[in-house]
Amino acid sequence: MSVPAEIVGHQREWADREWFPPGPQLAICLSGGKERLADLTDDELLQVAAAARRQTSWAQARELAAIAELAQRRTQAEADGDPDYRILSARESVTEEVAAALTITSNASATLLHLAENLTGPLAATGAALEAGRIDLAKARVVCDLTDQLPEPVVERVEAAALEKASTQTTGQLRRRIRRIVQRLAPEAIEERKRDAVRRRRVELWDNPSGTSDLALCDLAPEDAHAIYNKITAAAHGIGHDGDTRSLNTIRADLATHLLRGSPLPDAIRDLLANPCADADLVSRPDDVPSAPASPPGHTSLTVTMPNGASGTPSSDITRGPLPSGGSEGRHGGEGELSVLADVIDQRLTQVGGRVSSRELPGEIRRAVRWIQRGLAEAREAACRGDDEVHGRPGYRPPVALRREIEARHATCVFPSCNQPSHRCDLDHTVPWRPGVTCRCNLAPLCRRHHRLKQRPDWRLVQVWPGLLIWVTPAGAWYIVRPDRQ
Structure with missing residues (x-):
């Protein structure tokens, strides 16, 4: 495929090409070493960045379309047979097959599969906008998440309204706009979706690259979550006013840690006031750290x-x-x-x-x-x-x-x-x-x-x-x- 002469030979290589469509030709335009960027103006560099993002959206749309096609083939093959409840369904099997192929977790793969099926089905217009580079994957996720489990006529109207301004909005702005539209069109569906999420409330724990861990209460009823947060915040403000010089966020975290470990609120406040700089006590001492394995992570012992x-x-x-x-x-x-x-x-x-x-x-x-x-x-x-x-x-x-x-x-x-x-x-x-x-x-x-x-x-x-x-x-x-x- 040849590259337009004005793209390769003109001094302003990226001038007036803000909406050069994504695809193989744009990939050629984006190819080349970093030294090519040194000759571009600031405005052209921003256009290159925007073009690269459009190209990424196109590639992600192709990825999702391939996943959706694979899922359709597998589920069709299972529908023609006799499914066995003792083994994973064809859809779950595809989730694991994609997870292995893309080197991602099963949860991430399930999210991709759900998104792929929506963007090639009820949200096909959003999928087309992603493929054309008018929105990125993050915005496509917002549309998919906020229209999930809504009646089909509502989904069509919400999607059409959301895509009108999606290319000029951030994900936060898009999310707020869709929520307002959905609340107006389907308030009952919103309440049912919230009740369903509350039924799946849970505590999650995960490790961070820094060696710390995060603990979260997920899908609580809004009134419960805000009540817990406000109570801890009020107590943290009181501790700060009594002379604790740590930040409000740190006091909140320390107070929540004491409470979840079983200390009554008065005792937790008293302990924090008595030890205002006790950060070291919250870190495991060497004796508490489990011994490292004989081989470093990822190392294969060969005997x-x-x-x-x-x-x-x-x-x-x-x-x-x-x-x-x-x-x-x-x-x-x-x-x-x-x-x-x-x-x-x-x-x-x-x-x-x-x-x-x-x-x-x-x-x-x-x-x-x-x-x-x-x-x-x-x-x-x-x-x-x-x-x-x-x-x-x-x-x-x-x-x-x-x-x-x-x-x-x-x-x-x-x-x-x-x-x-x-x-x-x-x-x-x-x-x-x-x-x-x-x-x-x-x-x-x-x-x-x-x-x-x-x-x-x-x-x-x-x-x-x-x-x-x-x-x-x-x-x-x-x-x-x-x-x-x-």
Whole structure:
């Protein structure tokens, strides 16, 4: 595709191109190194920034359209079959497939899927505005969130009114405008949506990059939330007037912490007044900090611990000739061979994927994974059994020591994008017990959601070596999960 001459050869490269439409041609105009920006005027730099945002909106619209199309295909396939309540639905399966493909959490993926279905369905005009670069993704989310669960005629009128000025408004201004319109058109729906949200009230906790944590009461009734906030604020003002020099926000946080830990309000106020600079008391002392894991986060330990205490690893090269089938090289490889095995498996699957068409990909990848699993089976069992006469443990339920070993090997659920701590997960037999065994080479932590996902016939989970697992998605993508530490 050629670039207009006035764009590349004129001194004012971006002059009068404020609404150059997004798409492949604009992508070419935006390409090039940072040195090209040095020759632009301030006004042109702002136009480049605005053009880049329009291009981003176009790309995000394409992303959402692709997600919506995938969801439609999967749900249609399920509608033609007989859904099983014991496994995840097709829509939930797509959520996890997108989460793995985009390396995002399941919650973020569910939000994207909900947005994608709305912008290609009842809010198609908003989706078109996003694709044309007239609004960005944040504004599209505002329209989607504030029209959710409203009657269809109301949604159409609200969307049309919102898009009239959306391109010239901030998200806050757009949100206020939509709320006024909805309150006028559908007050009953607004009240019902609020009641439904209050029924789902909860407490949430999450960690921050700074090493601190946030604690929040979510979806409270407005009168309750404001009453709690006003009471804490009034007490914090009183503490400040009595000589506490900390900021009002700090006093509010400290007072709320004392109250939630069980101190009555008079005692909490007295404690804060007696210790006006007690910030250090709110930070964990070294003795309270749990010891760090043996391996840093994200590090893969490369040895496999055998029942007899020896270390063993599989043979490393599976790209040439047959896979390892036991022998000393399968039990006593050198340091790092488990990581090498994961890399070589990935190379093998990449080679398979490069030789077949997209339609053949899912079946070919599954066959390749089965072949790899069978090729490593004898070496895996020999290395895992060590000097024990019998491979595995009797019974279905693993002993406590084995559970702890598996939880130490994988700190979280073994689905690629899941962060559920392993001690809250099911200890799943990768190959179902009988014919599978209760052993370190056949156990892995799976949260209940991803345990149900694994039961779907279009997903595949294989443990080719203790702690080294391969997920295969319905589309034929594969994800290799390595142990966090041994």
